[in-house]
Amino acid sequence: MNENIKKQIAKAIELHKRLVDEFAEKGIGTIAAIADIITKSLKRDGRVYVCGNGGSAADAQHIAGELVGRFERERKGLPAIALTTDTSVITALANDYGYEKVFRRQVEALIRKGDVLWAISTSGRSTNILEGAKLAKKKGAVVVAFTGIAGSRLERMADVCFCADDKSTARSQEIHQIAYHIICDIVEQNFA
Numbered sequence: 001m002n003e004n005i006k007k008q009i010a011k012a013i014e015l016h017k018r019l020v021d022e023f024a025e026k027g028i029g030t031i032a033a034i035a036d037i038i039t040k041s042l043k044r045d046g047r048v049y050v051c052g053n054g055g056s057a058a059d060a061q062h063i064a065g066e067l068v069g070r071f072e073r074e075r076k077g078l079p080a081i082a083l084t085t086d087t088s089v090i091t092a093l094a095n096d097y098g099y100e101k102v103f104r105r106q107v108e109a110l111i112r113k114g115d116v117l118w119a120i121s122t123s124g125r126s127t128n129i130l131e132g133a134k135l136a137k138k139k140g141a142v143v144v145a146f147t148g149i150a151g152s153r154l155e156r157m158a159d160v161c162f163c164a165d166d167k168s169t170a171r172s173q174e175i176h177q178i179a180y181h182i183i184c185d186i187v188e189q190n191f192a
Helices: 003-043 055-068 087-097 099-110 127-138 153-157 169-189
Strands: 048-051 080-082 116-121 142-147 160-163
Touching: 003 048, 003 116, 003 142, 003 160, 003 169, 048 055, 048 099, 048 127, 055 080, 055 116, 055 169, 087 099, 099 127, 116 127, 127 142, 127 153, 142 153, 142 169, 153 160
Parallel strands: 048 080, 048 116, 116 142, 142 160
Antiparallel strands: none
């Protein structure tokens, strides 16, 4: 195997380890708080809505699937919806209102006071995410954010933000996945 490829792989693994260490050092309380917010909302008949773009859209679907289905235990299905999955809605909204409104309009139609909007944006500056989060807060929902750049606009807007701070979107998303799996596990324990 090419030595440069080996070094590239080792470098990616080392960066991942560093970010996991930072998560263990700084993020545990944040993840516990997010799991508590989601649990309380669901116990009060709230719903969890999740949104993101690109890989974060896939994460939104993954999170909704874990909550509606199950993570590791049998329990009732929990009301979670990825705002990234209805192609007819997304394409109609993007066409009629512009892509920056695709989550805002869904928030307008669906979110109620006491619900949770889980907004994922590694840059923390995606206009469509910010528009949705702004309206969700105005409607009385709790905004939970996952970002990859500390001090971003989304972080400042959110009620609680978990930031896997790194210039590499891929490395941030890897840490996001660990974090949301832990959140899904904790939430599930409260309903199993």
